[in-house]
Amino acid sequence: MATTTVDTNTSSAATPLLDTISSPADMRRLPVESLPQLCAEIRSVLIEECSSNPGHFASSMGAVELTVALHYVFDTPYDRLVWDVGHQAYGHKLLTGRRKSFHTNRTLGGLSGFPNPAESPYDTFTAGHASNSISAALGMAVAARLNPEPGKPRRNTVAVIGDASISGGLAFEGLNNAANTPNNLLIVLNDNDMSIDRNVGSLNSYLAHLTTSPGYNRMRYRLYKGLRKARLVSDRSRGAIMRFNNSLKSLLVREQNIFEGLNIRYFGPFDGHDVTTIVRVLTDIRDMDGPRLLHLRTVKGKGYAPAETDPAKWHAPGKFDPSTGRRVCDEPVASFSALPKLKYQEVFGRTLLDLAERDQRIVGITAAMSTGTSMNIMQEKMPGRVFDVGIAEGHAVTFAGGLAKDGMRPFLAIYSSFLQRGYDHIIHDVAIQGLPVTFCIDRAGLVGEDGMTHHGALDLAYLRSIPGMTVAAPADAATLRNLMFTAANTYSGPFAIRYPRGNSDVTAADSPMKPLTIGRGRKMAEGKDVAVLSIGTVAADVALAIDILRDKGISVLHYDMVFLKPLDDDILADVAARGIPVVTVEDGTVNGGLGGAIAEWMTAHGHTSPVYRLGIPDAFVTQGTPAQLKHICGFDAEGIAHGISRAHSHADPQP
16 A cells, blocks of 8 residues: 655655646656655645645645546546535645645635635636535536537546535435436545544444445446446446346345445445555546446545644644644643633633523534534533534524424524525524524634635525524624523524624633623714614724724714614614714625615615615625735725715715
């Protein structure tokens, strides 16, 4: 078996092979014996680059060999390579003409952290959310069959999916369709027994123990080819022959194969770090007809000892010392006064534990993001009352609805952009029945370097339209705790609380909690020239903008609305009665969010005060730091001050 482990003490290394590659075509001119060295060089670059410009490190380290083998065997980009999620695609970027610009990965104006068709023809489909690769690749494979290019060979299509992503419902839907639609799709299952946290569920256990005979697979394929050549079998009878063979195999090896049960040819599992074997197997199965699946067992973080030891922590480790493996975020705090502020998700996690200790009905649910949402805080103390359902957001919502229907008080923590996948479930399985499910929406607003697939831009707008849904966003950590307390103790319907990625305003989540009045905001500053209505943590940016404008003689009234739904009628009546311009500020889309709600209220009540909306524009926003992106979108302190100045000068409101 070939190995490509990189010594932990290597901070940089010569890359003579990688230096000669500007496209996969260059790599295909190398002898196969050179590929292990190329894999080692790619890992050296990933270690060096990701140590100073952080990203999704461990996943890409574990997928180096399969990436090299796929581009070596298939004629990309003519052959389609579709990545799932894209966390593992850094090696793919290095091999497809982006080596010199890789230092810009996940930065403003630089490379996207995920495959992006607008960036490269080798990135065939948008990747950022899990489980879509099989469905997308199947569509491409069927398109290639229905619309072949004259004079060109058959176009192959490959979907690369992880063992966590394949547990998602969309992946199962794709597998089922692939089994019943004429196609030549190849699915590569990258099985590292991990997602971000350790995988959960029976499918993961099944994959961990799945074995089969490579010799049997080769024998069966040769037999099928011989029978086909002799015209003893046809495409019409192929399914029946396959089912008979699968039954025979199950009898011989005493094992049932879920993929072959779906009439998808299965090969593996093979060592996903033996690049020469992967090349051989891919070459053998490349031109086969019909759907097939290649199962590769890999190690997340492969080639860098600290990442192999703790792959969850090294999924996205931040900056680190490549020679020692010490992460910057693990550095000791110099003094108590320098204690770091708690992240909002940590405030959520500690508050949830506080509430659960007081109320046996409270349970926690997460969809493969236990650590990312800080649900692990409760999980460690109360493992029987926290449920990680895997990458299955729709199921998570309906599961929460079932718990609530029979007397529990579920708190469901999901990232904003991922909750989009459960939208119908929110409506049909929670809201229609008015069930007391609390949606704790993490990573709301602009999340930064993960870019357009991960920004939580739409949750305020898509939740506001649901009848019976209460929607709130805290301006600070204390309000987050109070909102959670309110949802748990004084409210009996669906309740959505959204909060951003990043640090809060506190170093400890121990403030006393109190119930809040649903639909009641609070005055933050008195003023007479312009009224600013904000929701969420942008209240702090508004306060800075007010300070800027005070020196210019502009007096600003500021209300923190707290609730988007229901709105505070008393606040709006007060603002409308003053007859001054209104500026709304939100870390969400300007279409259908707070600004739209305020404008609708003003119109419905016969008021003519102009409403100026600041927030995320009607566009997909690129990657960059949150500060950079807020500035571009015009709702950092400077942008808010500019918006207030425009309102004060009675400029026409922005559409």
